[in-house]
Amino acid sequence: MTIQAPRVSTPPVLDHRSQTHSALRERFPGLALPGLIWYAIFTIGPVIAMFVIAFLRWPGMLVEPTFAGFDNFVDVFNDPVFWDAVRNSATQILIGLPLMILLAFSLAFYVVRKPRGHQVLRFTLFIPALISAPATALMFYSLLNPDGLVNGVLGALGFDDGRAWLADPATALPSLIVIDLWAGIGYSAVLLASRMDSVDEEIVQAAQVDGAGNARLAWGIYWPIAKDFIGVVAMLQFLSILFSSAQNVLLLTKGGPGTETTTLSYLIYQKAFVDADLGYSQAVGIVLFVIGLLGMFCIRRLLRASY
Amino acid sequence: MKMPRISGFLAWGYAALLVIPFYYLVISSLKENDDIFTNPLSLPSTWDFGNYREAISSAELVPAVANSVIVTGLALALTLLLAVPAAFALSRATGRAGRLVEATFSLGFLIPTFAALFPTFLLAAFTGLFHTRTFLVFLLPATAMPLAVIILTQFMRTIPRELEEAASMDGASTLTILRHVHLPICVPGIATVVLLCFLSFWNEYLYSLIIIGPDPAQRTIQVALPTLQLTTGTDYGVLMAGTVFTLLPVFAVYAVTQRQMQKALVSGAVKG
Numbered sequence: 001m002t003i004q005a006p007r008v009s010t011p012p013v014l015d016h017r018s019q020t021h022s023a024l025r026e027r028f029p030g031l032a033l034p035g036l037i038w039y040a041i042f043t044i045g046p047v048i049a050m051f052v053i054a055f056l057r058w059p060g061m062l063v064e065p066t067f068a069g070f071d072n073f074v075d076v077f078n079d080p081v082f083w084d085a086v087r088n089s090a091t092q093i094l095i096g097l098p099l100m101i102l103l104a105f106s107l108a109f110y111v112v113r114k115p116r117g118h119q120v121l122r123f124t125l126f127i128p129a130l131i132s133a134p135a136t137a138l139m140f141y142s143l144l145n146p147d148g149l150v151n152g153v154l155g156a157l158g159f160d161d162g163r164a165w166l167a168d169p170a171t172a173l174p175s176l177i178v179i180d181l182w183a184g185i186g187y188s189a190v191l192l193a194s195r196m197d198s199v200d201e202e203i204v205q206a207a208q209v210d211g212a213g214n215a216r217l218a219w220g221i222y223w224p225i226a227k228d229f230i231g232v233v234a235m236l237q238f239l240s241i242l243f244s245s246a247q248n249v250l251l252l253t254k255g256g257p258g259t260e261t262t263t264l265s266y267l268i269y270q271k272a273f274v275d276a277d278l279g280y281s282q283a284v285g286i287v288l289f290v291i292g293l294l295g296m297f298c299i300r301r302l303l304r305a306s307y
Numbered sequence: 308m309k310m311p312r313i314s315g316f317l318a319w320g321y322a323a324l325l326v327i328p329f330y331y332l333v334i335s336s337l338k339e340n341d342d343i344f345t346n347p348l349s350l351p352s353t354w355d356f357g358n359y360r361e362a363i364s365s366a367e368l369v370p371a372v373a374n375s376v377i378v379t380g381l382a383l384a385l386t387l388l389l390a391v392p393a394a395f396a397l398s399r400a401t402g403r404a405g406r407l408v409e410a411t412f413s414l415g416f417l418i419p420t421f422a423a424l425f426p427t428f429l430l431a432a433f434t435g436l437f438h439t440r441t442f443l444v445f446l447l448p449a450t451a452m453p454l455a456v457i458i459l460t461q462f463m464r465t466i467p468r469e470l471e472e473a474a475s476m477d478g479a480s481t482l483t484i485l486r487h488v489h490l491p492i493c494v495p496g497i498a499t500v501v502l503l504c505f506l507s508f509w510n511e512y513l514y515s516l517i518i519i520g521p522d523p524a525q526r527t528i529q530v531a532l533p534t535l536q537l538t539t540g541t542d543y544g545v546l547m548a549g550t551v552f553t554l555l556p557v558f559a560v561y562a563v564t565q566r567q568m569q570k571a572l573v574s575g576a577v578k579g
Contacts, residue, residue, distance in 0.1 A: 028404045029396030035389040035452055036408055039415065042449030046426035047418060053426065061432075103317075110318045123565065124322045127329075129572055130557050132510035134532045138550045139328050141536070142335065142543045149331050152347040186325060187572070194573045214314070236576055243421035247513055251533055265421065272425040273517060285422040292419035 050285045058278040065279075072283035082284065084259040085267045088173060092263060093241055093295070096177045096184075101234050103181070104188035105226075109218045111189065112196045122193070125186035133244065137251035140179050141166070166253050172261045176248055180241050188233050195229040196222050231303030235296050242292055264288045336548035343543050358542075362549035365538045367523040371531035372556075378440050378515075378527055379508040382447040386455055386504050387497065389448055394459030395485050398466070409460065415453030424517065431518050438520045440527075446518070447508050454575060455500045462496030463489055502564060502571040509557060528553050 057068035076082050107125070111118050128136070143149045144165040154160050165171045199222060207221055223230070246265035249255055255262035255270060262270070265288060271281035335343045336358055337351040363369060397409050427446065428437075436442035466489060474484050490497075512529045519526050521534075532553050539545045561568050 028402070029393075029400035029408060031392035031396035032394075032400075032405075032408050032456075035393035035456060036411065038389055039412070039449050039452040042427070042430070042446050043415070043418070043420045043423075043452075046423035046430060047420060049426035049429065050423045103321075106314055107318050107321065110314045115315060121318060121322055122569070124325055126561070126569055126572060127325050130506065130561055130568075131554055132529050132557075133512045134529050135550050135553050138532065138536070138546055139332055142547060143328060143331065145541070145543070147340075147344040148543075149328075149347045152344070182324065185321060187576075190569070191573060191576050233576070239419060243419060244513075246421075250513075251536075268422065268424060269513075272428075278425065281425055285425070289419055289422040292422070293417070296417065 047289075050282050050289070053278060054282040054286050056279050060276040060278070068279055072279040075280055076283045076287070081259055081262065082267065085262045085264045085284075088260070088262060089242065089245070089264045089291075091173060092177055092180065092245060093238065096180045096241055097234065097238055100181055100184045100188060100237055101230060104185045104192055104233070105223070105230065106218070107185065107189040108192035108196055109214075109222055111193045112199070112222075122190060125190045127186065128183040129187040133247040134251060136179065136183060137248055140175075140182075141252060144175060167257055169257050169260045172253055172257060176245065176252070176261055179248055179252075180245070184237050184240070188237055191233050191236075192226060192230060195226050199225055227303055231299055234299045234303060238295050238299060239292060242288070242295065264291070332547050333551055335544055336551050338544050340541070340543055356548075358544040358548035359552065361539070361542075361545045362535060362552060365545070366531045366535045366549055368528065368531055368549065368552060370523060371526055371528040374440055374525060375509060375528040378443050378447070379505060381444045382451075382508050383501060383504050385444065386448040386451050386500070390452060390455035390459055390500065391490070391493075391497070392485070393452075393456050394463050395489055397456065397460045398463035398489075399471075409457075412453045412456045420450070421513075424513065427514065428517050437518065438522060438525065440519060440525050442518055443511075443515055443527075446514060447504075447511065451500075451504050451507065454503065458500055458574065459493060459496050462493045466492050498567055499571040499574055502560075502568050503575040505560065506557070506572075 053065075054072055055068055055070070056065040057071065058065035111121055111125075146162050146164045150165065151160050151162060163171065165175045203221060204217060207217060212220065243265050245263045246269050249261050249263055249266040250269060253261040255266055264284060268281050268284050268288065271277045271284065331347065334348075334351055337353075337355055338358075342351065393408075397405055400406075400408075431437045431442045431446075434442065436445070470488055471484055474488050479487070510529060511527075515527045515530050519530060521530075523531070532549055535546050535549045
């Protein structure tokens with residue numbers, strides 16, 4: 001190929017070696033192997049194992065597993081708790097995700113028009129992306145407790161009914177959705193803003209000369225230009241809500257009251273590490289895996305580049 | 308230009324919702340429960356760091372911070388050790404194999420590996436590294452591999468082949484070229500990867516919880532923090548003190564690296 005060490009300038013032995021090296025390198029990127037193998041062992045391996053375990057009857061780590069065929073899936077689909085989890089995850093995503101994306105887009109539109117203080121705003125919007133799930137959860141745990149700040153503020157406005165937001169069936173799941181929104185809007189907005197910053201100022205000015213207001217500007221120019229990227233951000237947040245909801249549920253509600261906040265990802269955790277029903281847990285894992293892929297496919301179709 | 312008042316109101320309202328909880332967090336960490344409940348937003352009457360002492364001793368936060376530093380540091384080193392050569396090789400590979408490996412890493416973003424939480428736990432048990440920090444040090448780089456490799460490969464692609472050929476004509480070995488030609492040019496890319504991995508490793512919770520378990524000598528800060536819910540019950544001042552203590556390192560890094568961190572967070576998501 002292109003790399004040919006000149007024979008005159010280097011000792012012949014070295015020359016020979018470096019030639020075989022470069023020839024090999026062109027054929028296979030050997031230095032990528034350690035990274036690839038590492039990745040395969042620790043992330044692809046467990047995914048494959050999940051597909052095996054889902055077909056085993058395995059009631060606890062110390063019991064010898066036996067082949068179960070589709071029994072685990074039959075159990076899962078006949079279990080009302082599973083359908084509660086499906087309903088909760090669906091609620092969380094169908095309400096949380098569109099709200100998050102629309103609010104993030106409006107916020108990004110506001111930021112890219114560079115109003116006064118937009119840099120302070122950008123700095124602030126990153127904050128939720130920096131802090132860990134336990135820290136976020138504990139913060140909301142104290143904000144939402146019956147004597148917390150939320151009830152304190154409501155009380156000052158004359159609405160206090162001493163509600164335990166996370167323990168009340170009417171507000172437990174909505175509270176979790178609010179936490180998703182709190183954490184997700186800012187980061188999504190700065191991501192969208194990074195793309196919308198590149199919109200040509202001349203187009204915007206031309207549109208304004210033609211009398212386009214802010215709404216026309218946002219939906220007529222920025223939305224279509226950023227559309228495919230909005231899709232990427234939506235996928236990112238979709239996966240994050242679908243999967244990391246387990247952490248908030250675990251830290252704040254343990255799936256309760258009843259099964260009001262048992263989401264699919266929490267159900268996997270609960271069945272594996274609390275109830276020790278390993279086959280069941282991994283069958284739900286496969287369902288979640290498939291939902292993850294299907295959801296990304298749908299978002300991609302919905303928010304395809306249209307220009 | 309004139310912005311409609313309502314969107315400005317929404318934007319700053321949301322910003323306030325981001326900041327007020329932190330204000331509440333910090334002032335509550337210096338108060339007793341009664342004071343928190345009756346005057347939620349007023350400054351503490353006395354500056355009492357007793358809650359911090361209580362949080363640090365009851366959740367054993369000092370060894371937990373040490374463990375987090377060890378896990379994050381070693382995992383970061385391992386990530387770079389694996390990802391830099393991989394990106395180097397992929398940026399120079401011209402054949403089908405190179406494209407295939409790169410595609411594998413790109414697809415890595417789309418695999419929802421979280422669903423495989425339990426098999427990862429099995430792997431830890433199988434390798435005898437269950438209930439240790441060590442397994443986490445091995446696991447975290449694998450989760451970061453797709454992002455790290457893709458970002459670094461893109462940086463290394465910008466290096467002209469001529470530069471490398473000139474070096475190799477001067478008799479430089481592959482590793483010398485990597486060290487003296489590619490690494491210096493890739494410093495911004497490496498900084499991006501380091502910041503992103505620092506955040507995700509330092510903040511990692513669920514895997515740490517199930518793999519390291521409750522042993523105070525091994526567990527990380529993120530696993531130790533929520534134990535305050537159990538040990539101190541509803542003593543919110545102590546709870547908030549522990550939370551502030553956990554957040555300090557991250558905010559310190561953000562304060563120092565603002566621009567870099569913002570760029571890293573944006574590019575990390577864009578590549579994904």
